[in-house]
Amino acid sequence: MRGPTGLTTAADVTGDVSVECGAVIVGSGAGGATMAAELAEAGVGVIVIEEGGYHPTESFTAESVRALRTLYRDGGGGMTVGRPSVLFAEGRCVGGSTVVNGGMSWRTPGPVLERWATGEGVLAIGEQDMEPYFARAEARHSVGRQDPETIGRDSQLLKAAAEARGWTVVPNRRNQLHCAGTNNCTNGCPTGAKRSMLVTSVPRALALGAQLFADCRVDRVTRTAGKATGVTGHFVRPDGIKGPKLTVRAPVVIVAGGAIQTPALLARSGVRSASGQLGRNLSLHPNAHVTAFFDSDVTSWQGVHQAFQVREFVSEGLILTATNLPPPMLAGMMPAYGRELGELMADYNRLVTAGPLVTDSGTGRVRNVPGLGTQVFYRLTDATAARLVRGVELTAEALFTAGARRMLLPFDEAPEVRSPGQLRELLARPVPRRSIQMYSIHLMGTARMSEDPRRGVTDSFGAVHGVPGLVVADASLFPGPTGVNPMETVIALAMRNARHLIERVGPSGGTGTGSDQA
Amino acid sequence: MAEFEQMLGALAPAARKGLTAALVALDQGARLYPRSRGRRFTRLDDQDAEAYIRALLRRGLVAELVQRIKGLVVMCYYELPAVQREIGYNPAPYIAAVSRRRLESYGPQIRAGEAAVTAPDADAGHADAGQR
Numbered sequence: 041m042r043g044p045t046g047l048t049t050a051a052d053v054t055g056d057v058s059v060e061c062g063a064v065i066v067g068s069g070a071g072g073a074t075m076a077a078e079l080a081e082a083g084v085g086v087i088v089i090e091e092g093g094y095h096p097t098e099s100f101t102a103e104s105v106r107a108l109r110t111l112y113r114d115g116g117g118g119m120t121v122g123r124p125s126v127l128f129a130e131g132r133c134v135g136g137s138t139v140v141n142g143g144m145s146w147r148t149p150g151p152v153l154e155r156w157a158t159g160e161g162v163l164a165i166g167e168q169d170m171e172p173y174f175a176r177a178e179a180r181h182s183v184g185r186q187d188p189e190t191i192g193r194d195s196q197l198l199k200a201a202a203e204a205r206g207w208t209v210v211p212n213r214r215n216q217l218h219c220a221g222t223n224n225c226t227n228g229c230p231t232g233a234k235r236s237m238l239v240t241s242v243p244r245a246l247a248l249g250a251q252l253f254a255d256c257r258v259d260r261v262t263r264t265a266g267k268a269t270g271v272t273g274h275f276v277r278p279d280g281i282k283g284p285k286l287t288v289r290a291p292v293v294i295v296a297g298g299a300i301q302t303p304a305l306l307a308r309s310g311v312r313s314a315s316g317q318l319g320r321n322l323s324l325h326p327n328a329h330v331t332a333f334f335d336s337d338v339t340s341w342q343g344v345h346q347a348f349q350v351r352e353f354v355s356e357g358l359i360l361t362a363t364n365l366p367p368p369m370l371a372g373m374m375p376a377y378g379r380e381l382g383e384l385m386a387d388y389n390r391l392v393t394a395g396p397l398v399t400d401s402g403t404g405r406v407r408n409v410p411g412l413g414t415q416v417f418y419r420l421t422d423a424t425a426a427r428l429v430r431g432v433e434l435t436a437e438a439l440f441t442a443g444a445r446r447m448l449l450p451f452d453e454a455p456e457v458r459s460p461g462q463l464r465e466l467l468a469r470p471v472p473r474r475s476i477q478m479y480s481i482h483l484m485g486t487a488r489m490s491e492d493p494r495r496g497v498t499d500s501f502g503a504v505h506g507v508p509g510l511v512v513a514d515a516s517l518f519p520g521p522t523g524v525n526p527m528e529t530v531i532a533l534a535m536r537n538a539r540h541l542i543e544r545v546g547p548s549g550g551t552g553t554g555s556d557q558a
Numbered sequence: 559m560a561e562f563e564q565m566l567g568a569l570a571p572a573a574r575k576g577l578t579a580a581l582v583a584l585d586q587g588a589r590l591y592p593r594s595r596g597r598r599f600t601r602l603d604d605q606d607a608e609a610y611i612r613a614l615l616r617r618g619l620v621a622e623l624v625q626r627i628k629g630l631v632v633m634c635y636y637e638l639p640a641v642q643r644e645i646g647y648n649p650a651p652y653i654a655a656v657s658r659r660r661l662e663s664y665g666p667q668i669r670a671g672e673a674a675v676t677a678p679d680a681d682a683g684h685a686d687a688g689q690r
Binding site: 118189232371389 | 622667678
């Protein structure tokens, strides 16, 4: 598939490639693409390397399984080690997870920034410091409310029920340019209305002279005398076979592979953090969902994904929202088998899926395990489990208020509940922690910022302590969970840290790029 | 089946190997299940197959593997257009219709927003001017 100028895919490459530039960026998601656009605009010669493929807007369809195979790492089937395990998904394509997320764009809450400043001594992270970066991020990605005609009935039902209960409900802020409401966010936006990196900062960086290598996996960050000097990697052929090698020499290496791949790459490159925090402190914002059945058609797949958020319980670390899942994903997660599953799915147009997003504590860890590759370990604490159960209960109560007749809860072997009384009775007994079915798309905290090298992997601006020239630019940086959807925080931090980097090293780090193909 | 094989191929190598082995074990392990009378899983009738799966779901780690396999199998099944039509899910015409509506309603704003992407210090058009 022919791509934009500056893009090189595995299909374009016949031999090993060796290139030189001012800054090499690993990953083209929210952090990497933003960094690329900012640095390119400042005149830095930028090369972006993306492990996934280039899939333009025109290629996106409602085929969920195809999307899982082509746009997500490992088919979207990441699982944490631990009981219960958590299903997690990472985008792997040009544009990264922004191509497949729901497009929620929220500023980091003030109290969270305050904790980062006081707890970890992160500099220049107050609300006032971040304001210009949030404003620019929102302008560049058209962040705003949804046009009313695109809001689906599932969102309207949850909103009406929450309001009837006196709960605070807010319209979701999304990075969208008159979103059509296709409800196809997780398969890639087929109109380009979702302003993912694929249609914003990636083309912007390319237009400003950056180069992008897609289908290319970075194996190591190279260093000389302790200083970052570039990366080595290889192109990946469509059948998964290793292709030609790529060597990039650059005085600045920016790693933006997300909170799982970034610490994994740094660790296999031999980077050690004096803090001992590299790969630790992983938060997931675990989600769970309630499946509620109504008497009449809701047709939740018609209308935008998550039009509203119930914010009444933010102080408890809970946000509730209606999240429609396409049939393949819903069937895959539904706690039913055989004939029973078939009967439940036959009511697909009469059901609503909704649930809590939970602020957790950083009890996860990313490790490279010989023979098994990168593994994610996560321990669900009693406090987070209790919060999840509370979120499920509140969601279910709201859905009964909305008129649901029966519900499936995300707990193994839990019976179907048919009334608020039955719900209360069921949840009056302890819910076994290991029975909770969870998933996550918000992965954070594994290379956290702190001015103190004994507490953090990077300084306040993403520079890795003790490794000159090495920078992190993704949600790994977060000292703790944001409690809201993290994309805008990643983008704003990348804008802020890019400016700091430009001021520190200037475009003299390398204004041009050069290449040799063997 | 082809969809399932492709999906299996997209998984991480360790997960792919583990699930492939688990699939063989699930199929052949049915021979040890009393109601199977020595038959493998793929030879069981619907009732016996369901009973066998339910028996496995009572066994801790085995249950997790069974859930994972089931997840993959049913994902591929519910991706089939005929199955989707049967449950009333037919997104392509809907997507086409709302995409047309978007262009008809907001064409100029959309074009301006898209052009702003590569403009200096882009300030892409806001979807909710006045509502922020």
